[in-house]
Amino acid sequence: MNNIAHNLEHLHEEIRSVCKTSGRNPSDICLIAVSKTKPAGLIKEAYDAGQMDIGESYVQEFLEKESSDQLSELPIRWHFIGHLQSNKVKDIVGKVSLVHSIDKLGTAEELSKRASRKNIIVDYLVEINTSGEVSKFGLPPDELLPKAAHFFNLPNIRLRGLMTIASPDRKKARYEFRMLADLLEQLREASPDPGLLTELSMGMSQDYDIAIEEGATMIRIGTAIFGSRQR
Template sequence: MDSIAANIETIREQIHAACIEAGRDPAGVRLIAVSKTHPASLIKEAFDAGHIVFGESYVQEFLEKCEDPLLAQLGIEWHFIGHLQSNKIRSIIGKVSLIHGIDKLSTAEELSKRALRNNLQVDYLLEVNTSGEASKYGMSPEELLSLAESLFTLPNITLRGLMTIASPDRVLAQQEFRLLRTLLDALKPISPDPSKLTELSMGMSGDFREAIHEGATMIRVGTAIFGWR
């Protein structure tokens, strides 16, 4: 296997190429290195290669890593990309730059309550189940649109965009990425500040090129950087 530094460089080159194909500025796509289940030593290796944005999915594992002496002083930009239960919010609030996986109004309300209590402003994304698969987390497109006005009124939290995990089939995935972009556009007319709705977190190791073509601003790549777990 190539080094992590070489893998990151390869992914960056592929992002650049996909953006050029799509007529987009490569600076408009951020790479999130998905480091869940990988040790702190590999995260440090990626950081030393110039990468600072990492995504974690499990609360306890994230807390151990952000407090690890190897990583704690590095200035890592942590994103929480996994499913987040309301009772876990208190453990991560103030420690991550962006929460990707809010999928219920009640969870957003708890996030708002905790942010208010801690005098914090918290950015988050709503997870949408664009494939309709029962096994996946996320609001349905219809639920998203029906709850949007309620979500926009919650204090101390800012909705920055949407996130999805697409189908394994690339043709279906591209359709689902397109749907997510359409949903973000549909939210803007009812948002109190549409300029803040800028993020589409979609695309992983196997389908990020399709996601970039459909407007992804963040792609979540783990296997292609760190290898199989």
């Protein structure tokens, strides 16, 4: 069995090392532990080791864990990082600190509607398909800026930045991470409140070092913390 506390300690050491060589401040990097398919007990183990930010990809699985006896009373910062269908938005509004994976204007509109009904503010990221792979979700890069004003004007939700899942090839991944960072800068120039646009959610277990070098503020790590997925 993996020692999750040990894995987290080792990962933080690696993050500090990458930050040192790339001139980044480790405190500017939010580590999100991706716990999809992992039981609540392992999430509790990570929390006990100091891991506050937890990422889930499937709505029903998230709801079961978030309401479980082991986790429901803990001040976990939940991140929804998986593909989000409009008809599932209502289930997570008010329960997650950040939605990473809004890939359509229509889904953002639904998020706005549901947040308005609850009279709350929901933070979110727009997912960009930087690789162009048809198997990946995400808004095409060239559609972001033409739609930016619509995203900015939706009530009760705040666009905080961008998210991507890169190609498995590390050379391509670096190019895609750099593309996302450039897009965020362009988005800031178009924004009525550029100070809100602070987040680049990019990088996973196999490429988080490159992502940090290219400006990531959030990295999503599962395997390096919890071990291989069971399904």
